[in-house]
Amino acid sequence: MASTSFNWTPVLIASLVVSIGQFSMGLVFPSLPWIALSLNISAEDAQKLISFYLLGFGPSQLIYGPISDAIGRKPILLTGLSLTLLGLTIVLCGNDSFGLLTLGRFVQGLGAGCCAVLARASLRDSYQHDELAQALSWLTIVASFTPIIAPVLGGFINHYLGWYAVFVSLFSYIAIVFTLLFFIFKETLPQKEKVPNLTHILITYSQFLRSRYFISFATIGWLNFSLVVLTISMMPFIMQIEIGMSSDQYALWALIPAFGLLTGSSLSNRIRPKIGIKKTLFIAPILHSSAGLWLIFCPATPLAMMLGQFFLTMGNGLALPCAQTQLLMPYQKKAGSAAAVSGAGQMIISSLLSMLLMSLGINHAWHLGLVIMIFAMISVIAIINGFNSVP
Template sequence: MFLPTSLATILVLASIVALGPLSTDMYLPSLPRLTTELNASIDQVQITLSIFFAGFAVAQLVYGPLADRFGRKSILLAGLALFTTASFGCATATTIEELIVFRFLQALGACGGPVLGRTMIRDIYGPTQSARVLSMMGTIMALAPAIAPIIGGYMLFVFNWSAIFIFLGAYGAIVTLIITFKIQESLQPENVNSLNPLIIMRNYGELLRSRIFLGYTLCCSFTFSGLFSFLSGSSFVLIDFFGVPEANYGFYFTAVVLGYMVGTQLSQRLGSRYGINKMLVIGTLLASSAGISMLAASLLELHHLYWVIGCQVFFMMAVGMVMPQAMAGAMGPFSKMAGTASALLGFTQSAIAAVVGLIVGHSHTGTPTIMAASIALMGTLAFLSYLIIIKPISINTAAQR
């Protein structure tokens, strides 16, 4: 067994938190091709993305209470088994309807990774150190989405889109074996919660009444939804509008992910010095500015590939600064129901992203404008969430001291 505080444990937990990004980013280059190979419309292909996040959102509400009652490891292994099976199911799909169904099942299994990975970090490191470790883990797991579209693009070039899901199924199987034999249970006996529905609803109610939880959760959710706006629209914008070859799409996506890695590094190095709230105000302001800059250029019809990528790099830098800090801030005060808090945070994040993805896909006009408008709106809403909800709380807390 790996020691709970070892780098090996962090790497394994990063690998399961990365299940969501891997399951979306690796097959992004194939989206335009799926419209012809499965005889589907752009809207239908976009549903394979949004349905994933819908399933991701709903299942998290179940994973959290189950993990608080039965422990993190057993529930995580059950989720990984479903993810692995559904990934192979996606590979065998012959119609867009079959792919949508298997993507939903894949999401139900995959969402256990982020929910329980974050929760286990909170269990092991507590409310103070978890932001630093989540930032470090974010840097590590960013390697996956950085190379995933490149791998997906070349798999698409050499094989076909189904090979991508075979790879994901094999990844799930390997991670399942490692967790089975190398990762310890992190839930302490004194923190075990009841599965009584009334207690579960009471816990969710307590979280929803907490301005601290809601403020941090909305900051996290809106910045993530800005990222998802790019995921939903980028393959069509880059490949169809700007003419980027499918095999090269991943390199542009990697440049964007590098911005995220820079942001997580800043979060890790500066977060302990300046605190969660200062990192959030800088990050959300940067996200809003980057999105508005992309939108302004598109509205003026100044369409340039490198301007779109450059703005998204800065937006992703903001995502890397905001999300680890906001997650730690949302979960910090709730040690006795960390799984439930992580689940509700993840549900909110995924639900908003799923709706945003559907809107971007349905409204796509063939230009970057809709994607850019969504990114700008999400960045601005994240900044307003800090300004309206979190800042007044921090001012009142400081005054009381």
């Protein structure tokens, strides 16, 4: 049970910030089949609206992290959100052009890259020791849960108002959050420094990438997030095209994996203090392997599809908070840079894997099951390596 003296304000602000990046992706997923029909493009082209967003989101974090470590979190956050709103403006004004849609999504991603970095870095500024682990755990739950619940909201908006309204809603949400943060977010960086030069930034990043400890726990997060992206980008096509659901019907069924993530997160908070992070992490690959086997052999029915995704997201709920806590705990003075490398890798790898697997024809449930099982085996190796190394 959380201590009554725990200060929830930084967690709530960080959760609001990180939700922007996740909603920017998750709200759009259910609309992809309808965007493809509206613009007369293929499903593979429609997927590029996700991939281009991630390609902008991922690398930009490498810029936001070290600069925010020097001049502060708030000015970088507001600058990034302004760029996000610019990208959405391009999308809204160029809604009949696929080229402008992809350009706008890329610019949106460039701006939204500040969210994941600064949310985690601000928590590292605000908490120490056990409170930091608790804060990061809650933030990771929000960051993991939002991509699951966002397609539910996006599905309803798309069904009743159309796909254009999805982007209008997203613009409105980010504009409101920008206004709130402008007035209520207080700078968390205790001491400002000179902005590091490119050489210093590259040296810092190379140290992270050469660290067996860092790479091991980052890999767990990268693989788990890649599964989230791949699954929720594939399921709208499986459920709506192959099975014949409408987008609002899919939105209701998508609540099942959302509850799976909540179940996993709740279970993680209950058992982690009793059995430790290491044993908790090892439960996730077991759940993922079970989900993979189920999706390989289960019938193509809505309940069967969502049951497999339930166990997948339950494993995500267990793994992501533990991996993120282990990753950032050792890095106090370089919180922004550590979060940047982790976040950039997460988005770049999930984007490239998604494009690669889709190009290879991964479009059936049993294909997804095989991928999940392979990722589970890699996660086991990463867990073992992480706990057998030092920061």
